[in-house]
Amino acid sequence: MGAAVFSQNTEEKKQLTISGTLLSQKDLVSDEKILLYEGDNAISSTVSNDLGFFEFELEYDKLYNIVIGSENYKMKWLTIGTKIPKADRANNHIANIIVNIDPRQENVKYTIIKKLAQK
Secondary structure (H helix, E strand, O other): OOOOOOOOOOOOOOOEEEEEOOOEOOOOOOOOOOEEOOOOOOEEEEEEEOOOOOEEEEEEEOEEEEEOOOOOEEEEEEEEOOOHHHHHHOOOOOOEEEEEEOOOOOOOOOOOHHHHOOO
């Protein structure tokens, strides 16, 4: 009878994955731009697909901000920290989040938010 041989991957992965789904009032939100910031610098962007799905690859030991907001939705900021002990980095790290965004209301000025989004 043969013995099963298992090997553990001890090679440190360089990145981890964060994925999410955008919802607004329980409806999926497609074609919404999502920005990824490291500090004050926008380093990546994506657009939610037909199922509201988006995804970013992040580096370890950093602090990121995910910014969502447009003419149709109020701005939402999410802060993501990626500090994971080096001994655990050989494992796959995937975070799945659900983000609820609120529609903008009529007759409300959003000029301050617009200036932040254009940064």
